[in-house]
Amino acid sequence: MAPPALEVVPGALEQVAGDVDLLREDYARTAWDVDSATGELNRPLAGWRLARASEDLAVAWRDDATRADGWLDDYRAALQRCALDYRLTDEVSAEALAMFPRVE
Amino acid sequence: MVTFADLRDADTSALYTAGQAWWRYAEALRALEERMNDDAAGGLLRAGWDGDAADTAVERSEAIEGYFDLRSFAADLVAGVYDSAYDQLWQLKWRLTAAIDQAAAEGLSVRTDGVVEPPSRRAQELTDEIAGIVGEAGAVDQQTADALALLGPDAGQVGTAGWTELSEDAGGLANLYGLREDSVPTDPAAAAAWWGRLSNAQQALYLAAFPAVIGARNGLPVVVRDRANRLALSRHGVPEQSLLDRLAPSLAPLLGPLAAAGSWMVSRNQRRLRPQTLLDRLEASEHRPDHQRLYLLGFNLDDDGRAVIAIGDPDTADHTAVYVPGMSTTIDTIGGDLDRMQNLQQEADRLTFGRTGDVATVMWLGYDTPGADLSVARSHHARAGAPELDSFIDGLRAARHEPGHVTVIGHSYGSTVIGTAASDGNGLAVDDIAVAGSPGMRVDNVDALQIDPRHVWAGDAEDDHVSGPIGWFAHGAEPHEEGFGANRFVVDTEGHSDYWKRDTDSLENQAAIVVGHYGAVHLEHGEAPS
Numbered sequence: 001m002a003p004p005a006l007e008v009v010p011g012a013l014e015q016v017a018g019d020v021d022l023l024r025e026d027y028a029r030t031a032w033d034v035d036s037a038t039g040e041l042n043r044p045l046a047g048w049r050l051a052r053a054s055e056d057l058a059v060a061w062r063d064d065a066t067r068a069d070g071w072l073d074d075y076r077a078a079l080q081r082c083a084l085d086y087r088l089t090d091e092v093s094a095e096a097l098a099m100f101p102r103v104e
Numbered sequence: 105m106v107t108f109a110d111l112r113d114a115d116t117s118a119l120y121t122a123g124q125a126w127w128r129y130a131e132a133l134r135a136l137e138e139r140m141n142d143d144a145a146g147g148l149l150r151a152g153w154d155g156d157a158a159d160t161a162v163e164r165s166e167a168i169e170g171y172f173d174l175r176s177f178a179a180d181l182v183a184g185v186y187d188s189a190y191d192q193l194w195q196l197k198w199r200l201t202a203a204i205d206q207a208a209a210e211g212l213s214v215r216t217d218g219v220v221e222p223p224s225r226r227a228q229e230l231t232d233e234i235a236g237i238v239g240e241a242g243a244v245d246q247q248t249a250d251a252l253a254l255l256g257p258d259a260g261q262v263g264t265a266g267w268t269e270l271s272e273d274a275g276g277l278a279n280l281y282g283l284r285e286d287s288v289p290t291d292p293a294a295a296a297a298w299w300g301r302l303s304n305a306q307q308a309l310y311l312a313a314f315p316a317v318i319g320a321r322n323g324l325p326v327v328v329r330d331r332a333n334r335l336a337l338s339r340h341g342v343p344e345q346s347l348l349d350r351l352a353p354s355l356a357p358l359l360g361p362l363a364a365a366g367s368w369m370v371s372r373n374q375r376r377l378r379p380q381t382l383l384d385r386l387e388a389s390e391h392r393p394d395h396q397r398l399y400l401l402g403f404n405l406d407d408d409g410r411a412v413i414a415i416g417d418p419d420t421a422d423h424t425a426v427y428v429p430g431m432s433t434t435i436d437t438i439g440g441d442l443d444r445m446q447n448l449q450q451e452a453d454r455l456t457f458g459r460t461g462d463v464a465t466v467m468w469l470g471y472d473t474p475g476a477d478l479s480v481a482r483s484h485h486a487r488a489g490a491p492e493l494d495s496f497i498d499g500l501r502a503a504r505h506e507p508g509h510v511t512v513i514g515h516s517y518g519s520t521v522i523g524t525a526a527s528d529g530n531g532l533a534v535d536d537i538a539v540a541g542s543p544g545m546r547v548d549n550v551d552a553l554q555i556d557p558r559h560v561w562a563g564d565a566e567d568d569h570v571s572g573p574i575g576w577f578a579h580g581a582e583p584h585e586e587g588f589g590a591n592r593f594v595v596d597t598e599g600h601s602d603y604w605k606r607d608t609d610s611l612e613n614q615a616a617i618v619v620g621h622y623g624a625v626h627l628e629h630g631e632a633p634s
Contacts, residue, residue: 060256
C-alpha cells in the first residue's frame with residue numbers, strides 16, 4: 001500500500017494564518033457595530049419590553065462572538081505552529097543529513 | 105406594558121437603525137463565510153498542502169465557515185424582527201400624534217395617561233382611540249420582545265445542533281407573525297409574483313422557517329432556492345451510525361450468496377450519508393469560478409432520492425439546458441450526470457462570445473426513474489415525472505426578468521419523460537428539445553411535441569442497444585428515425601452512455617443547439633432553423 005500523500009507548504013500556511021487574523025479583526029469590528037446599535041435601544045425606547053429583550057439579545061450575541069473570536073485565534077495559532085513545525089523539522093532533517101560525511 | 109407616554113416619546117427610528125445594522129451584519133457574516141471558504145480552506149487547497157494535517161485544517165476551516173453561515177441566517181431573522189417592529193410602531197406613533205393633534209384642534213387636551221379632557225362624548229371617543237393605539241403598540245412590543253428572546257444564540261450551538269436550533273427558532277417566529285407554509289403559491293408564476301411582493305424581513309423568515317417548501321417551489325429565484333435547500337439539507341445532518349451501518353462495508357463481501365442483504369446494508373449506509381455527501385459536493389463547487397458553482401434547486405432523500413442541481417445560475421444565464429436522466433439514476437449516482445452537464449456547459453460556453461458564464465445547465469433528477477427491470481418498458485414513471493418537469497421549466501421562466509433560451513435534453517428514459525410532458529396540455533415552455541439514446545417519446549411523430557419540428561433534435565449511436573425494437577415496442581416511434589420528423593444530429597460516440605464525452609461531435613452538436621447556433625449542428629437528416 002502506498003504511503004499517504006504528504007506535501008508541505010509552510011509559506012502558504014503563514015499566509016492563510018495572516019488572512020484568518022485579518023478576518024478575525026473584521027469580524028470583531030462588525031460584531032461591535034451591531035452590538036452598539038442593539039444595546040442603544042434602551043435610551044430611545046426606555047421602558048419597553050423590546051428594549052430589555054434587545055439588551056439580552058446583545059449580550060447573547062456578544063458572548064457568541066467572543067467564542068467565535070477564540071476559535072479564529074486558535075485556528076490562526078494552529079496554522080502558524082504547524083508552519084513553524086514544518087520549518088523546524090526541515091532544519092533538523094537537514095542537520096541530521098549533514099552529519100554524514102560528503103563523499104568525494 | 106407600553107403606556108401613552110412611552111409611545112408618545114418613543115424614537116422609533118432607533119428600531120430602523122438597529123434593523124439596518126443587523127442586515128449589514130448578516131451580509132458581513134456571509135462575506136466572512138466566503139472569505140473562510142476562499143482565503144482559508146481555498147488558500148490551503150490551492151497551495152497543494154496535503155496530508156492528515158491538511159485534511160484536519162480544511163475540515164476545521166469549513167466548520168468555522170458553517171458557523172458564519174448559520175449566524176448569517178439568524179442575523180437576517182433579527183433584522184427582520186426589528187424591521188417589522190419599526191414598520192408597525194412608526195405607523196402607530198403617527199396615528200397617536202394625529203389623535204393628539206385632533207384633540208388640540210378641537211380645544212381638548214390629553215393628559216399624560218392618555219385621557220382626553222375635559223370630559224365629553226367627543227373626549228371619550230378620542231380617549232378610546234388613543235387607548236386602542238397604545239394597546240396595539242403594547243402587542244407589538246410583546247411580540248417583538250418574544251421574537252428577540254428566541255434569537256439569542258445558545259452557547260456553543262453550531263453544526264447540526266445549531267441548524268436544528270435555528271429551525272426551531274424560525275418556526276417559533278413564523279407562529280408569532282402568523283406565517284404559514286400553505287400560503288406559498290404552488291403555481292410558478294404566482295410564486296414568483298408573491299415572492300416579489302414580500303418585504304426583506306418576510307423573505308428571510310419564510311426562507312428560514314420553511315426551507316424545504318421555499319427550496320422546492322418552482323418560480324422562486326435560483327439563489328433563494330439554493331440557500332433554502334442548503335439550509336434544509338443542513339438540518340438533516342448525518343444520523344448517528346448504527347452498529348449495523350458500521351459493519352456493513354466489512355460484512356457485505358463476506359455475505360457471498362446473500363449478496364442482496366449485503367448490498368441492502370451498504371445502500372442503507374449510503375442513504376444515511378446522503379445529506380453530507382450532497383452538501384460536500386455543493387461546497388466543493390464553491391472553490392470553483394462563479395459560473396461553475398452548483399445551485400441546489402430541489403432534493404428528496406427518501407427511497408432512491410431526487411436532486412435538481414444547476415451548474416451556473418439559470419436566472420442570469422442567456423442559455424439554459426435542462427437535462428433529464430434515464431433509468432436507474434438515483435441521488436447516489438448523479439455524479440456522472442453532473443459531469444456530463446459540466447462538459448456540456450463548458451462546451452456551450454466556449455461557443456458563445458462575450459462573458460464567461462452565459463450558459464447554465466441543470467441536472468434534473470426531479471422524478472422517480474425506473475429501475476433496470478420491466479418498469480422501464482412502462483409509462484407510469486414518465487407520466488408521473490412529466491408534470492413535475494413542466495412545472496420546473498415554467499418556474500425557470502417565471503423567475504427570470506428577461507426571457508432566455510431554454511433547451512430540454514433527455515437521455516434514454518429521460519426522453520420518454522420529455523415526450524410525455526411535451527405532448528400533454530400546452531406542451532413544454534422550451535425553445536429546443538434534444539434527446540439521445542431514446543427508446544421512444546410515447547408519440548408517433550414530432551408534430552405531437554407541440555413545437556416547431558426544426559427545434560426537435562435526436563442523436564443515436566449505432567451500437568446503442570437501448571434504442572431499437574424493444575424501445576419501439578414499449579415507447580413508440582424513435583425520434584432519430586427519419587420518419588419521426590425531427591433533426592438527427594451526428595453522433596460519433598459509442599454505446600448508450602457517451603453522448604456527453606469531451607472532444608466529440610456528439611457533445612459539440614448538443615452544445616450548438618443549447619446556444620442556438622443551429623447552423624453549426626451537423627445533421628444526418630432534417631432541417632435546422634435558419
